[in-house]
Amino acid sequence: MTNITPFLEKAEKYHGHICSGQVLGIRMSLMALRLLDLKPEDNLRDLVIFLETDRCVADASHVVTGVTLGRRRVKVYGYGKTAMSFLDLKSGRAVRVHVTTSDRPPHDVPKQEQIAFWEKYADDDIFAWQEVHIDMPEGELPGPPVRVCTCAACGEDVLDCKEVLRDGKTYCRACADGAYYRPLEVCHD
Ligand SMILES: [Zn+2]
Ligand SMILES: [Zn+2]
Incomplete structure (x- = not known):
């Protein structure tokens, strides 16, 4: 051994x-x-x-x-x-x-x-x-992202084919299916 x-x-x-x-x-x-x-x-x-x-x-x-x-x-x-x-x-x-x-x-x-x-x-x-x-x-493969999409709801980029298609629009999983977090206030940008 x-x-x-x-x-x-x-x-x-x-x-x-x-x-x-x-x-x-x-x-x-x-x-x-x-x-x-x-x-x-x-x-x-x-x-x-x-x-x-x-x-x-x-x-x-x-x-x-x-x-x-x-x-x-x-x-x-x-x-x-x-x-x-x-x-x-x-x-x-x-x-x-x-x-x-x-x-x-x-x-x-x-x-x-x-x-x-x-x-x-x-x-x-x-x-x-x-x-x-x-x-x-x-x-899922290592290497550069296969594609980058933008979520139609939150505007954040989604890499690596993790986007969700709904009614012809592209969303992130958080917007499409609910997130693990709950915003307490508006997003500061
Ligand atoms: Zn331990
Ligand atoms: Zn989103």
């Missing part, structure tokens, strides 16, 4: 603490890379990660791969599952890895105990994986 100590050191800085999520996330990421015949030290510019959680393991996948949200290489699905898929755009191959155990050390034990707790398990004891197919719509 790969020595995960260097990744744990990075994870402690990036995530702010060592927790089961860091250990699991590092090992899941290394497993997914291995299954795709990739290594953390490779140029991973063609890698896209699909996270099914925005909890601790999400940060660990960044620490191992360097893949970031702002480069359109991280897609977050709020499934609430400790699972992630890695897609290699170059080969088109993708694998999904998920955690199969609900065993966890107590949350407040010192980090050495957290780490030791997981050392007794082999990857096969705690993870399952499968090859999967992942469709990447044009608007």
Whole structure:
């Protein structure tokens, strides 16, 4: 098994603490890379990660791969599952890895105990994986925006094919379907 100590050191800085999520996330990421015949030290510019959680393991996948949200290489699905898929755009191959155990050390034990707790398990004891197919719509791909539209209601630009067509007009999702926020006052411009 790969020595995960260097990744744990990075994870402690990036995530702010060592927790089961860091250990699991590092090992899941290394497993997914291995299954795709990739290594953390490779140029991973063609890698896209699909996270099914925005909890601790999400940060660990960044620490191992360097893949970031702002480069359109991280897609977050709020499934609430400790699972992630890695897609290699170059080969088109993708694998999904998920955690199969609900065993966890107590949350407040010192980090050495957290780490030791997981050392007794082999990857096969705690993870399952499968090859999967992942469709990447044009608007989801890294690279320059495919198109930019302007919302007929709010006037803001909408990139990456995220616009909604209604009655022959183009809207942003917030105007078309309701937003996650509620304005408290007029927009200052
Ligand atoms: Zn954590
Ligand atoms: Zn709008």
